Structure formats: structure tokens, C-alpha cells
Amino acid sequence: MKWWSNKYTYPLVALAIVTSVGLQAAWLTQLFQAQRIQVKRDLEEVVRNAARKNDYLSIMHGRERSENFRNFFLSPEWLLFKQSFMSMRGKGIGSARFSSDLDKDSAYIDISLRVANQKPSSAKGKKRISHVLDKGQTWASAMAADRHDLLRMDSLVKVECMRNGLNVKTSYVLYNYDTGKPTKASTWKAAQQADYRSELYAYNMNFFFHSYQLVVPSINGVVFYRMRYYLVSSCLMLLLTAAAFIFLFRVLRSQRLYTQARLAFTGNMTHELKTPVAVIEAALDAITRYELSRDPAKLENYVDISKVQLKRLNLMIDKALNLDQLDNGAIKLRPELFDVQQGLESVVTSMRLREGSSAATINYIPADTPCFVDGDPVHLTNVFYNLIDNALKYGGSPAVITVSCSCDAEQVHISIKDNGPGIARIYRERIFERFFRVPDHPDIHNVKGSGLGLHYVKQIIEKHQGKVQVRSELGKGSNFIIDIPAYHEI
Numbered sequence: 001m002k003w004w005s006n007k008y009t010y011p012l013v014a015l016a017i018v019t020s021v022g023l024q025a026a027w028l029t030q031l032f033q034a035q036r037i038q039v040k041r042d043l044e045e046v047v048r049n050a051a052r053k054n055d056y057l058s059i060m061h062g063r064e065r066s067e068n069f070r071n072f073f074l075s076p077e078w079l080l081f082k083q084s085f086m087s088m089r090g091k092g093i094g095s096a097r098f099s100s101d102l103d104k105d106s107a108y109i110d111i112s113l114r115v116a117n118q119k120p121s122s123a124k125g126k127k128r129i130s131h132v133l134d135k136g137q138t139w140a141s142a143m144a145a146d147r148h149d150l151l152r153m154d155s156l157v158k159v160e161c162m163r164n165g166l167n168v169k170t171s172y173v174l175y176n177y178d179t180g181k182p183t184k185a186s187t188w189k190a191a192q193q194a195d196y197r198s199e200l201y202a203y204n205m206n207f208f209f210h211s212y213q214l215v216v217p218s219i220n221g222v223v224f225y226r227m228r229y230y231l232v233s234s235c236l237m238l239l240l241t242a243a244a245f246i247f248l249f250r251v252l253r254s255q256r257l258y259t260q261a262r263l264a265f266t267g268n269m270t271h272e273l274k275t276p277v278a279v280i281e282a283a284l285d286a287i288t289r290y291e292l293s294r295d296p297a298k299l300e301n302y303v304d305i306s307k308v309q310l311k312r313l314n315l316m317i318d319k320a321l322n323l324d325q326l327d328n329g330a331i332k333l334r335p336e337l338f339d340v341q342q343g344l345e346s347v348v349t350s351m352r353l354r355e356g357s358s359a360a361t362i363n364y365i366p367a368d369t370p371c372f373v374d375g376d377p378v379h380l381t382n383v384f385y386n387l388i389d390n391a392l393k394y395g396g397s398p399a400v401i402t403v404s405c406s407c408d409a410e411q412v413h414i415s416i417k418d419n420g421p422g423i424a425r426i427y428r429e430r431i432f433e434r435f436f437r438v439p440d441h442p443d444i445h446n447v448k449g450s451g452l453g454l455h456y457v458k459q460i461i462e463k464h465q466g467k468v469q470v471r472s473e474l475g476k477g478s479n480f481i482i483d484i485p486a487y488h489e490i
């Protein structure tokens with residue numbers, strides 16, 4: 001895509017995340033509101049049902065077993081009828097009378113309404129209802145029976161709530177049936193802050209002293225419980241989206257770093273290859289220009305310099321050519337009984353003699369017993385060479401390097417420690433990646449390299465079923481540790 005530039009990727013991904021979070025939030029808020037409405041409807045239904053049952057029980061005191069009777073008083077139509085009668089009382093009706101009575105085989109319900117031609121002049125006469133007491137009943141016993149009905153209404157509401165999965169804290173406010181005023185101002189005040197208040201319901205048919213209002217201080221618990229699957233799936237979706245984006249960012253970042261590293265590698269390799277060629281060119285030029293064939297000592301010196309440079313060139317070419325083989329796993333090891341101490345010693349000796357390393361100190365601490373592994377001498381020597389070369393390159397000035405070896409029945413341990421600037425924690429894994437070079441190494445930006453050495457070390461050690469790790473602290477040097485399985489006779 002020519003028109004698409006990588007710089008748009010991050011803003012686009014950020015926009016996608018913000019949009020998806022915003023949409024989820026909007027959707028959940030809408031759902032939350034809808035659920036709140038539904039919970040309120042369900043609570044209303046619960047109180048309505050409880051009032052209906054309580055009506056029925058209050059007339060009969062629970063004694064009547066007639067199917068017909070039960071069907072009538074528990075029908076929604078009857079409830080509607082009664083509720084309509086009650087609400088009509090407020091609408092300009094002069095007086096209303098609602099009473100019930102029982103005889104042996106029937107129940108009588110007397111409903112009478114008196115509608116005045118004009119609005120009643122006194123508020124007093126407006127809402128009065130005639131209370132009809134049963135035969136032999138006193139006001140005190142009627143009040144006690146009303147209280148009993150009220151408690152039953154409240155427990156019926158609680159049972160219905162539980163049955164409908166509405167696990168909420170409830171309370172109620174009692175209103176004077178005639179005046180419509182709350183009987184306790186304090187409970188009424190508290191109810192004003194509540195999430196839900198039901199309609200007013202008469203809870204018995206005999207007295208009409210009070211009406212009942214259910215109060216639920218908070219319905220959010222039930223709402224969240226009902227939304228639990230949506231909430232979990234939303235969170236999961238967000239987590240998955242975030243994980244996918246993080247993964248994408250990582251891939252993009254490592255691709256960018258890889259491209260940068262490749263470019264740096266090409267630059268470094270060009271420099272590394274050009275230097276020996278230039279040195280050899282200059283040596284050959286000097287030999288012909290100054291006719292050094294007549295001065296054998298100088299000639300030998302120039303030839304030696306050229307040989308060293310050619311060796312270096314050869315090593316660099318090998319490194320570059322081995323790269324693909326290494327990554328495809330195509331490199332073939334030729335394992336044999338390899339004396340690790342001998343290998344280390346020879347590398348240390350040649351490094352001590354190396355041009356430019358005279359200021360450095362390389363200490364070698366051998367193991368008390370010989371340490372053998374089943375390994376490829378060429379590759380393992382290269383590994384030692386790379387690690388000690390790095391310690392020289394990135395060590396302190398002057399570099400102090402300690403190479404040590406120890407072994408037990410199972411493992412051979414090799415340690416190469418330097419006094420350099422160390423490696424920051426975030427790079428400790430990454431230095432083993434192909435082409436990777438620590439970008440902000442203090443004091444050593446001028447050290448040239450390909451970023452291939454440690455990648456090669458890791459591959460070779462892992463091919464020997466071993467592992468390589470680095471322990472380092474910034475400012476206190478680095479310690480590369482190799483563990484390889486010890487040689488066992490089969």
C-alpha cells in the first residue's frame with residue numbers, strides 16, 4: 001500500500017482501542033439503564049402479587065378452601081378492579097365505601113361510590129372511606145388484625161422477592177389510607193433517597209386503615225448480578241482486544257528494530273570488510289613502492305600484517321555466510337571428546353597476544369579436575385573467542401577479565417566476567433537476538449560490531465544442550481555463564 005505510511009498505524013490502533021472501549025461503555029450503560037427499569041418492573045409485580053395474596057388471606061383468614069373463591073380473589077382482573085377503585089377515590093369522588101362480608105357459602109363485596117355534582121367543599125369529606133367492622137369486632141381488635149395483615153404482607157413481599165431472584169434489602173412506608181399521609185415521617189424521608197418505591201397498595205379487604213409502599217434503598221446489586229454475563233464477556237472482549245493490540249505493537253516494534261539492526265549490520269559489515277582490504281592494499285602498495293623485496297625484515301612484517309588482516313576478513317565472511325545456516329538449523333556439529341580447559345586456555349593465550357589488548361588483563365582460573373564435553377571443538381572455540389572478544393571490546397579501560405571453569409558429574413560451567421559498563425535489564429535477553437546491539441551503551445558507541453556474535457554463541461550452546469545466560473549490573477560489569485552437559489561414556 002503506497003498511500004499507507006507506518007506512522008498512521010499507531011494513531012489508528014489507538015483510535016480503534018478508544019472506539020471499542022467507548023462503544024462497550026455506551027452499550028453497557030444502556031444495558032444498565034434498561035436493567036434498572038426491568039428490576040423496578042419486577043419489584044412492582046412482586047408487591048402487586050403479594051397484595052393480591054394478602055387480600056385473599058385477609059378476608060378468609062386463611063380458612064376458605066373453595067377453588068372458585070380462590071380463583072376469583074387471586075385473579076389479576078380482581079386486583080385491577082380493586083386498584084382502580086382505590087385510585088378513583090382521589091378523583092373528585094365524594095365518598096366511597098368498600099366492604100366485604102362472609103356467610104356460610106358466599107362472600108359479599110359491597111362497593112359504593114358517591115360522585116358529587118360539584119367538587120366537595122371540605123377536604124374532609126373528600127376521601128373518607130366507611131370502615132365496616134365485622135360483627136363483634138372492636139376498633140382495638142381491628143387495629144391488631146390490620147397489624148397482623150401488614151406483617152404478613154411484608155413477609156409475602158420478601159418471599160416473592162427471593163423467589164424472583166431479587167436479592168435486595170427492603171423496607172416499607174405505611175400511609176394513612178384516608179389522608180394519604182405517611183404514618184412515620186422519618187421512614188418516609190429515608191424512602192425519598194431510595195432507588196425504588198412501589199405504588200401504594202391496600203393489603204387487606206376488611207379495614208382499609210393503611211396502604212403499603214415497598215422501599216428498596218439500592219437495586220444496583222441485582223442489576224449488576226443480572227448483567228454479570230455481559231460484564232464478563234465485555235471485559236473478556238476488551239482484554240482480548242488489548243492483548244491483540246499489544247501483540248501487534250510488539251510485532252511492529254520488533255520488525256522496526258530488526259530493520260534498523262539490519263541497516264546497522266550492513267553499515268558495520270561494510271566497515272569491517274573494508275578496513276582489512278584497505279590495510280592489505282596499503283601493505284602491498286608499500287611493498288611495491290619501496291621495493292621491500294630488498295629489505296626482507298620489513299617485507300616479512302608487511303606480509304604478516306596482510307596475513308592477519310586476511311584472517312580477519314575470512315572470519316567476517318564466515319560469520320556472514322554462517323548466518324543463514326545458523327538460523328535454519330542447518331549447521332552441522334562434529335562432536336568429539338573436547339577438553340574445555342584446553343580450549344579456553346588456547347583462546348585466552350591468543351587473546352593476550354592480540355594486537356591492542358596489551359593494556360587488558362585476562363585472568364584464567366582453571367578447574368581442579370579436567371572438564372570434558374561432547375562438543376564440536378571448532379564451534380566451541382569460536383564461542384569462547386566471541387565472549388572474550390566482547391569482554392575486551394565492551395570491558396572497562398583497562399579491561400580486567402576473569403575467565404573460569406568448573407565442573408561436576410553432570411555439568412561443565414564456564415564464566416567470563418568483565419569490568420565494563422554492564423547491560424541494562426531490558427536488553428539482557430535481547431542481546432542474544434540476531435543483529436541486536438545495545439543502542440545506548442555508555443562510553444562505547446564507537447565499538448564496531450555486527451550484532452551476530454552472541455546470537456551465534458546462543459545457537460551453538462543450545463545445540464550442545466547447554467544454556468548461556470548473562471548476569472549484569474549497570475556500572476558493575478557483565479558475567480556470561482555457560483553450562484554444558486559433561487561428557488559421559490555410553
Ligand code: ADP
Pocket residue numbers: 386390391394395418420421422423431436437438439441448449450451452453454455478
Ligand atoms: P557485536 O558484534 O555488536 O559485539 P554481539 O552479538 O557479540 O555483537 O553483542 C551484542 C551486543 O551485546 C553488543 O553490541 C553489546 O552492546 C552487548 N554486549 C555484548 N557483550 C557485552 C559485554 N561483555 N558487556 C557489555 N555489553 C555487551
